[in-house]
Amino acid sequence: MTHGRRAFLASCMASAALLMSPVTQAEEQYPKKTVSLVVPFAPGGSTDILGRMIAQHYFKDSGVTTIVENTPGAGGNIGAAKVARSKPDGYTLEIGAMSTHAMNGSLYTSLAFDPMKEFVPVAMLAQAINVIAVKPSFPAQNFDELIKHVRANPGKVNYSSGGIGTHNHLTLALLEEKAGLEMVHVPYKGGGPAVTALLQGEVDMFAGGASLLLRHAEAGNVRLIAVTEATPSDLVPGVPSASEVASDFVVTNWYGVFGPKGMDPALVETINAEINRIVALPEVAQRLKGMGMIPLPIKPGELAKMLQQDYDLWSKTITSLNIANN
Structure with missing residues (x-):
């Protein structure tokens, strides 16, 4: 290799190193x-x-x-x-x-x-993990029965949420749309009050995080009907996925x-x-x-x-x- 070619290659390598160094330094130095x-x-x-x-x-x-x-x-x-x-x-x-x-x-x-x-x-x-829960006296024992009961009683079943446009609200609003249901939305100022409304029997239904509802379900104060993910979860054993009944209803x-x-x-x-x-x-x-x-x-x-x-x-x-x- 000639001296000129070696010098040219060395120059190219030096230029490449300069181009690469900011990224390399960012990776090495952060944070x-x-x-x-x-x-x-x-x-x-x-x-x-x-x-x-x-x-x-x-x-x-x-x-x-x-x-x-x-x-x-x-x-x-x-x-x-x-x-x-x-x-x-x-x-x-x-x-x-x-x-x-x-x-x-x-x-x-x-x-x-x-x-x-x-x-x-x-x-x-x-x-x-997102679940649909109902009050203990609600007549439906599973998600299929819930759909049938709401269909048979349009405008008579209500649900709470943490406010208009919250995840709680939109989950059940989507269910209404997908399953052709008619329910009454009762918004509260936050997820906590919405769960309290379910516990006190003021509303029939609520959809929200398992963390909000597990202990109440274990105490028998609410009943977990379904998870809204595509598959059941070990975190709520025995609770099926709503998609087993409503295949196009999946909420994560x-x-x-x-x-x-x-x-x-x-x-x-x-x-x-x-x-x-x-x-x-x-x-x-x-x-x-x-x-x-x-x-x-x-x-x-x-x-x-x-x-x-x-x-x-x-x-x-x-x-x-x-x-x-x-």
Whole structure:
């Protein structure tokens, strides 16, 4: 090899190294300063608990602090907007929910950001098992009987929710649409009061997270009729999937980590691997189980696909039901 050719190749290699070095350095150095996990809801809820679990273990060996920043308001939109406006460097991330990204874009008419286009799906935290529960005196003993009873009594069966447009509301509104039912929606100010209404017999039915209902079911104060996922869950043994009767009625609820658009794909992969490591830790998996959730470690592309499917479902449902908030 001639001296000139060796010099040319050396120059090319040096140039390639310079082009690659920023990504390499980003992977090697992240995190080098405090990471903020923005929870767009008030302290104490499921999203907040998940954020604090992640913060406790997030790149622990780096010695860098990870903080949880609660920024509640407007159904999660205020906190989400803060993340959308942040630098795409991985130091400001959102602990989001399926509702904040798959539902809110259609539910809120005056958002200052696009929950689908202005974020990068980074990692899945957990899937929350969703159940349909009825009061003990409700005549139906299973989901098939429930459908038949509601059909035979149009406008006479009611259900509670945490408010108009909440996951509780939209789950049973979707069931009405898919199964051709007519029920009465009774909105309350939050999931807790909605469950209390069911316990006190003020309403017939409620759909929500297993964590809200398991202990009441074990005490005999409510009856779990079905899970809304495509398959039954070991977390609620003996409770079948509603899809066994209504094949096109499947509702999931999940929590994930999102970053602002423009994040380096290599950095997204690095954070994804760390989140997947954390949710697989035995103590974290056990805590999730106690919350009625299961770990679901998947790649960013798989989360993006799930998000798109849910967005398509709920945008169509919300539009057809003519539900919207300002």
